[in-house]
Amino acid sequence: GGATGAGEVTGSGEVTARIRLTDRTFGLAPEEAVLRPPSLIVGVGASKGAPVDEVLALIEGTLADAGLSPRSVARLATVDAKAEEPGIVEAAGRLGVPLVTYSPEQLAAVPVPNPSDAPLTAVGTPSVAEAAALVEGAQLLVPKTKSAPEGRPAMATCAVARRAPRGRLAVVGLGPGARDLLTPRAKDELRRAAVLVGLDQYVDQIRDLLRPGTVVLESGLGAEEERARTAVAEARKGQAVALIGSGDAGVYAMASPALAEASDDIDVVGVPGVTAALAAGALLGAPLGHDHVSISLSDLHTPWEVIERRVRAAAEADIVVTFYNPRSRGRDWQLPKALSLLAEHRAPRTPVGVVRNASRADESVRLTTLAALDPATVDMMTVVTVGNTATRDIAGRMVTPRGYRWQQDPDTKEHAAAEAGR
Amino acid sequence: GGATGAGEVTGSGEVTARIRLTDRTFGLAPEEAVLRPPSLIVGVGASKGAPVDEVLALIEGTLADAGLSPRSVARLATVDAKAEEPGIVEAAGRLGVPLVTYSPEQLAAVPVPNPSDAPLTAVGTPSVAEAAALVEGAQLLVPKTKSAPEGRPAMATCAVARRAPRGRLAVVGLGPGARDLLTPRAKDELRRAAVLVGLDQYVDQIRDLLRPGTVVLESGLGAEEERARTAVAEARKGQAVALIGSGDAGVYAMASPALAEASDDIDVVGVPGVTAALAAGALLGAPLGHDHVSISLSDLHTPWEVIERRVRAAAEADIVVTFYNPRSRGRDWQLPKALSLLAEHRAPRTPVGVVRNASRADESVRLTTLAALDPATVDMMTVVTVGNTATRDIAGRMVTPRGYRWQQDPDTKEHAAAEAGR
Numbered sequence: 001g002g003a004t005g006a007g008e009v010t011g012s013g014e015v016t017a018r019i020r021l022t023d024r025t026f027g028l029a030p031e032e033a034v035l036r037p038p039s040l041i042v043g044v045g046a047s048k049g050a051p052v053d054e055v056l057a058l059i060e061g062t063l064a065d066a067g068l069s070p071r072s073v074a075r076l077a078t079v080d081a082k083a084e085e086p087g088i089v090e091a092a093g094r095l096g097v098p099l100v101t102y103s104p105e106q107l108a109a110v111p112v113p114n115p116s117d118a119p120l121t122a123v124g125t126p127s128v129a130e131a132a133a134l135v136e137g138a139q140l141l142v143p144k145t146k147s148a149p150e151g152r153p154a155m156a157t158c159a160v161a162r163r164a165p166r167g168r169l170a171v172v173g174l175g176p177g178a179r180d181l182l183t184p185r186a187k188d189e190l191r192r193a194a195v196l197v198g199l200d201q202y203v204d205q206i207r208d209l210l211r212p213g214t215v216v217l218e219s220g221l222g223a224e225e226e227r228a229r230t231a232v233a234e235a236r237k238g239q240a241v242a243l244i245g246s247g248d249a250g251v252y253a254m255a256s257p258a259l260a261e262a263s264d265d266i267d268v269v270g271v272p273g274v275t276a277a278l279a280a281g282a283l284l285g286a287p288l289g290h291d292h293v294s295i296s297l298s299d300l301h302t303p304w305e306v307i308e309r310r311v312r313a314a315a316e317a318d319i320v321v322t323f324y325n326p327r328s329r330g331r332d333w334q335l336p337k338a339l340s341l342l343a344e345h346r347a348p349r350t351p352v353g354v355v356r357n358a359s360r361a362d363e364s365v366r367l368t369t370l371a372a373l374d375p376a377t378v379d380m381m382t383v384v385t386v387g388n389t390a391t392r393d394i395a396g397r398m399v400t401p402r403g404y405r406w407q408q409d410p411d412t413k414e415h416a417a418a419e420a421g422r
Numbered sequence: 423g424g425a426t427g428a429g430e431v432t433g434s435g436e437v438t439a440r441i442r443l444t445d446r447t448f449g450l451a452p453e454e455a456v457l458r459p460p461s462l463i464v465g466v467g468a469s470k471g472a473p474v475d476e477v478l479a480l481i482e483g484t485l486a487d488a489g490l491s492p493r494s495v496a497r498l499a500t501v502d503a504k505a506e507e508p509g510i511v512e513a514a515g516r517l518g519v520p521l522v523t524y525s526p527e528q529l530a531a532v533p534v535p536n537p538s539d540a541p542l543t544a545v546g547t548p549s550v551a552e553a554a555a556l557v558e559g560a561q562l563l564v565p566k567t568k569s570a571p572e573g574r575p576a577m578a579t580c581a582v583a584r585r586a587p588r589g590r591l592a593v594v595g596l597g598p599g600a601r602d603l604l605t606p607r608a609k610d611e612l613r614r615a616a617v618l619v620g621l622d623q624y625v626d627q628i629r630d631l632l633r634p635g636t637v638v639l640e641s642g643l644g645a646e647e648e649r650a651r652t653a654v655a656e657a658r659k660g661q662a663v664a665l666i667g668s669g670d671a672g673v674y675a676m677a678s679p680a681l682a683e684a685s686d687d688i689d690v691v692g693v694p695g696v697t698a699a700l701a702a703g704a705l706l707g708a709p710l711g712h713d714h715v716s717i718s719l720s721d722l723h724t725p726w727e728v729i730e731r732r733v734r735a736a737a738e739a740d741i742v743v744t745f746y747n748p749r750s751r752g753r754d755w756q757l758p759k760a761l762s763l764l765a766e767h768r769a770p771r772t773p774v775g776v777v778r779n780a781s782r783a784d785e786s787v788r789l790t791t792l793a794a795l796d797p798a799t800v801d802m803m804t805v806v807t808v809g810n811t812a813t814r815d816i817a818g819r820m821v822t823p824r825g826y827r828w829q830q831d832p833d834t835k836e837h838a839a840a841e842a843g844r
Contacts, residue, residue, distance in 0.1 A: 256711025
C-alpha cells in the first residue's frame with residue numbers, strides 16, 4: 001500500500017527500464033529507476049534555541065530508520081509559536097522544503113497516539129510533532145521520536161506521516177446502452193477506477209470492463225443522493241473513483257448531485273456521453289437540426305408550475321422539445337398536458353418521435369404526430385421528441401431544417417462557423 | 423465488381439468454410455459455399471401465344487451463356503399489355519419469381535441499346551425486354567436476345583440486368599474532436615464506407631480510419647448543400663456512404679439537409695455523437711443537470727427575430743442555455759444582446775461557462791459570470807453556457823441542481839425513472 005507503484009517504460013515493445021514510484025528506500029535492481037512522490041509530512045517540535053543540527057539529525061535519522069526517503073518529504077509542519085524558531089526554519093531550508101504552521105487550536109483538535117502535558121503548558125496543544133504531521137488528514141508512519149544529543153536532554157521531536165494522494169472523481173456517461181456507443185474515454189475511466197459507484201443496473205451493463213479488484217459500490221433506485229455522497233467521500237480518501245450514469249452523466253443524472261458535494265480537494269473529470277435526446281434523434285432522422293430543448297416531465301424534482309412554464313416557453317418560441325421522464329405508472333396526466341400546451345402553437349400533423357430504449361436490445365422507434373400520439377404507449381424508458389412548425393416527415397424520417405439562406409450567401413466565414421462551431 | 427463478395431466463417435480462429443455472395447456461376451472450390459443474392463431482373467417480350475417452353479428455354483439459355491445463376495433472378499419484367507400472356511406468366515411461375523409490368527410510357531422513356539419499330543407499333547414502346555429490365559435503374563448485363571425455336575420465327579425476347587444494391591447513407595457524428603470521444607460505432611461506419619463525404623477539416627481528422635480505396639469527396643466551407651446532395655446521390659447509386667459532421671451530425675449540421683433530400687429508396691443510419699453542449703458541460707462541471715436549451719446565434723440561417731424570441735423564452739422560463747455559433751468576425755452584437763436578454767431575469771453573478779474547442783489540443787475552459795463575461799473572448803469555435811437562477815459556482819465548477827425532493831419521496835418507481843429514463 002501507500003505511495004508505491006510501478007510501471008514499465010517500453011520502446012518498440014521491449015522493456016528498457018522499470019520505474020518505481022515510492023517514498024520508501026530499497027535496493028534498486030540493475031534496470032530500475034525510482035521517482036520520489038512528495039508524500040511525506042514531517043511534524044517537528046523544538047525547545048527554544050534547539051540547534052539546527054539536532055533537528056536535522058533527528059529528522060534524517062528517523063526517516064532512515066523507517067526506510068523512508070528524505071527526497072519524498074513535502075514539508076515540515078509545526079505550531080505557530082515555532083514559526084521563527086531558527087533550528088526548525090533552517091532544517092526546512094536545508095531539506096529544501098517549506099515550513100507550514102498551525103494554531104494550537106487546530107493541533108489540539110487532532111487525535112494523536114502520544115499526547116503530553118509539556119507542550120500543552122508551553123504552546124497550548126498536547127501534541128506538536130504528531131498533530132502537525134496529521135492535521136491535514138495524513139496517515140501516521142512514525143510516532144513522536146525525540147532527538148538524542150550527547151550529554152544533554154533532547155530539544156527536538158518529530159513524527160512522520162504520509163499524506164493521502166489527491167483523490168479523483170470521474171463522472172462517466174455510459175451512452176444510451178449499446179456497447180459501441182460507449183466512448184473509448186469512458187472505457188478507459190472504467191478501467192482506471194479503483195472504486196466504481198453506480199446504480200446496479202448500469203453497473204451490470206459495464207461490469208466486464210472493470211479491472212479485477214475494482215471495488216464496486218452499487219445501489220438501487222432511489223439512492224441517488226447516497227451514491228453522490230459515497231463517490232465524493234471515496235475520492236476524498238484519495239481513491240480513483242468512477243461514478244457512472246447512463247447517457248450523459250451530466251444530464252438529469254449523477255454529476256449534478258456529486259459536484260454539489262465536492263470541494264476543491266479532489267480532482268473531478270467529466271466524460272460526456274451520448275444523451276437520450278441525441279440517440280433518439282439519430283434513430284428518428286434529424287429532428288434536432290435547429291434549436292432544441294430538453295425538458296424533464298418528472299414533477300418529483302421540480303414543481304409542475306416550473307415545468308409548465310418551460311413547456312409553454314418552448315411552445316411559444318417554436319423550439320423542438322425532447323421530453324425526458326415523460327410518463328410513469330403513477331404520473332400519467334403530465335405528458336398529455338404538455339402535448340396540449342404545444343398543440344396550442346403547432347399543427348396536429350406536427351411530427352412526434354417516440355423512442356424507447358434507444359440502442360438497447362428492446363429498442364423501439366415510432367414516428368407519429370401531435371394529434372395521433374397515444375400517451376399510453378409512453379413510459380419512463382421512452383423519450384418523446386416533438387417537432388416545431390418547420391419539422392417535416394420526409395420519407396418516414398423526422399427532419400427539422402437548418403434553413404438554407406447560406407446557399408445564396410457569399411460570406412464563407414459564416415459557413416465555417418455554422419458547422420465548425422458545433 | 424457487381425454483386426460479388428466473399429467472407430470467411432471462422433470458428434476458434436480456424437477457417438472452416440469460404441462463403442461467396444454472387445449471382446455468377448463458377449466452379450466451387452472444395453471448402454466453398456455460395457449465397458445467391460436476388461440481384462437479376464429479366465426483361466421479357468413475347469408475341470401473342472408464345473409457348474412457355476420457348477420463353478423459359480430462352481431465359482435459362484441466356485443466363486447460362488452469360489454465366490449467371492437462375493437462382494439470382496429477382497423477377498421477370500414486361501409491358502402491361504403482356505401481364506396475362508400465358509407463356510410469360512407461366513415462365514415466372516416455374517422460375518418461382520414475381521412478374522412485374524410497366525406502362526408503354528414508362529418503358530419508352532428508358533434509353534436502350536437496341537430499340538425496334540415492331541414493339542413500338544404493337545404495344546407503344548420501342549423496347550420491351552431491355553426497357554423492362556432497365557426501368558428501375560439497373561445495369562444491363564445481356565442485351566436483347568431472341569428465342570431460337572426449330573423451324574419457325576422467334577416468339578420471345580429477353581434481356582438481363584443487374585439491379586443496383588440498395589444504397590446506404592450513414593450520417594456520422596465524430597464527437598467534439600478528441601479521438602477517444604469518437605464512438606466505436608462511428609469508427610465502424612467510417613471503415614464500412616465506400617464513399618466518404620465531408621468538410622475537408624473533418625475529413626483530415628479521421629482520414630487514418632478509412633479503408634484503403636475509400637472514395638473521399640471533401641469540400642470546403644460553405645458547400646453544405648452540395649455535400650448533402652452529393653451524399654444522397656452517391657447512396658442512390660447503391661454506394662455505402664458516410665456523411666460526417668463534428669459533434670452530433672444531427673445538431674446544426676449535415677443530417678438535416680441530407681435527410682431533406684433523401685427519399686425511401688436508400689437506407690439511412692444515424693450515428694449519434696457527443697455534441698458541443700455536452701462536451702462543454704463535462705468540462706465545466708454539471709451545468710446541464712436540469713432542463714437546458716441549445717440556441718444558435720447565427721442569423722444567417724434564421725431571422726434574428728426568431729432567435730431573440732427563443733432567447734427571451736429561455737430567459738423567462740429559467741432554462742439553462744448553451745449558445746452555438748455565438749460570435750464571428752462580422753457578427754458581434756448578437757451575443758451581447760442575447761446575454762442582456764438573459765440578464766433581465768438572472769442575477770449578474772449567474773455562472774457562465776466559456777469553452778473553446780472542447781477536447782481538442784487547443785481547448786480552453788473558463789468559468790465566469792453574466793456580468794463579467796467579455797464577449798470579445800468568444801469566437802465561432804466557442805460554446806457559451808449560461809446557468810439558470812439555480813446554477814452555482816461550487817468549488818470552481820458550474821453546477822445546476824437536479825433538485826432533491828426524491829430524498830423524502832417513498833415512490834421508488836419514480837426514482838428509477840428519473841435516472842433510467844435518460
